[in-house]
Amino acid sequence: MSGAEFLSLAPLALTGLAGIAGMALAPVAPARAVRGVTAALVALALVVALSRAGAEPAAPYALMVDDGLARFGTVLALLAGLGVLAFARAEGGAREAPALVAVATAGAVALAGAAHAAVLFLGLEITTLAMIALAVLPRTAEAAEAGYKLFLMAGAGAAALLLGLAFGFADSGSLMLDAWAGGGPVAAVGAALVLAGLAFKFSLVPFHMWTPDLFSGAPASAAAMAGAVSKVAVGIALLRLTEAAPGGAAWPLGLALAGGAAAILGNLVALRQESLSRMLGYSTIAHSGYLALVLAAGGGLAGEALLVYLAAYVPAILAALCVAAALGPVTRDDLRGLVHRQPLAGAAMALALLSMAGLPPTAGFIGKVYLFSALAAAEAWALLGVAALGAALAFVYYLRFAVAAFASAEGAPGPTLGWPARAALVVALAALVGPGLYPEPLIALASAAALP
Amino acid sequence: MSWGLAIWASALALAAAALAVTRDSVVHALLLLLAALVALGVAFFALASPFAGAIQLLIYAGAVVAVFVFVIMTVEAGPEARARERALLSGAWRWPAVVAVLAFLPMLVGLGGTADGTPGGVGAADLGLLMFGEWAVATELVSLLLIAGMIGVRALSRKGRDGE
Incomplete structure (x- = not known):
């Protein structure tokens, strides 16, 4: 194996190593040391991934590809993983949280480069299994319920995915994902099952039931894995599969139906939520829905729009969950005056909510513009209408929560934030406002990565 | 067959x-x-x-x-x-x-x-070549999957210390 080939696997290997180091240190070292070592190794993986920005593709094995899309996904997943590490806590005395975050991130990195059914399945299962363990770590009744729901749903999703992969193999005689273009009834059934399996992980309606419980019952770190790391990885896997176009017309049709239902239902239910974490849980379903709609419409802008949208959504959901983790279970009323009580947390929360709503000057605005222009460029007017309706509904509840944060100060003093959480919030703020004011670099990166 | x-x-x-x-x-x-x-x-x-x-x-x-x-x-x-x-x-x-x-x-x-x-x-040599040659990444990913399960089981099986 040449040096370049070795380097192409280094981000995945280092992230996995971070998980192993975290696991080995957890029983013997203090929680801060466990988190520090794990985060340092993940940061090293990120440095290696960034250093390979312009390098020639060098994939040593046919199971994984090393294209621009894989690199974009790797960097985004590693950044998200580092963000989660900044606020993952020693839940219930368990110091395993950093190790689980690192292992889940390694699964996401594998998924970003998956070219083969085996890597697709393994990457998904690594991320999901670590996420389940992270969810039940506090061992409270709510956490157990969230973890159990995720476990059952993930099991059903994995079974559907495996069956779909078997049908795809039976139809094409190959397990490479790009070999599944077109096809007859067997390929269509396989594609539908693969899509159902991925929709479980991407929390598209009707496979979304675990998401709100995970956001409200499990620790914020588990919710952040589902909302950021896993969403990036599954979104990129979906984009790769969409380019291969398995099962002919069945794939875009399924994406459009599940995505449209997610965009409407997620927003409608989020509208009625008073709890911050449940609102975020339902709204993440809606964001998955928009992305599925873009993929269903296809067209030249779809890949670019998906990547820009993900890059804008990840810092927003991470900042919101980081603040939510510090606040504990809160309702909209408890957010009142947060900007005055704890300026950094309040500003991060408000900007994150504005970005998720898609208002300038945040990155979310660029994401929404891309979303709608990709749908318009593909002349998918029905899908555009559904996405616009969903986004309009989302305005209402995001603004209600954001306005509450700006209300006059009252109530208890603000939450205390450790320095890693503060640093993560500052980075997230920069990632929200920077591309919002000066989007060219992000757009250039995304369009270079989306081209096959 | x-x-x-x-x-x-x-x-x-x-x-x-x-x-x-x-x-x-x-x-x-x-x-x-x-x-x-x-x-x-x-x-x-x-x-x-x-x-x-x-x-x-x-x-x-x-x-x-x-x-x-x-x-x-x-x-x-x-x-x-x-x-x-x-x-x-x-x-x-x-x-x-x-x-x-x-x-x-x-x-x-x-x-x-x-x-x-x-x-x-399938001979042992063929199997080894397959698992640690072409499929090495998948083999390593399986080990990572086992680690994820193992960490979770270990964290869950500790004696309850918070009101269990």
């Missing part, structure tokens, strides 16, 4: 699986699952894949079901549970045994045989 035997064994596996998911008792379902896995192993042998068949019998029918049985027995211990179990188990072996015997029967009377196909044996 022998299509007749493969279809026969697969049909038995399907029947046993259908019986398994309709039983009320977990133990009955488990024994039927065992029978289904054994029948599936026979199907692999009939399709001239002795390696897949052996793995199927050793790992699934052997180790995995054994773990299931072990978990169920440790969850429900105690004299009255044991008596109930014995009552439940009294006739439980019949259907699974029938399935297993039916699956192996054609082989015993010489109907099966993997005659007309190539003997699809």
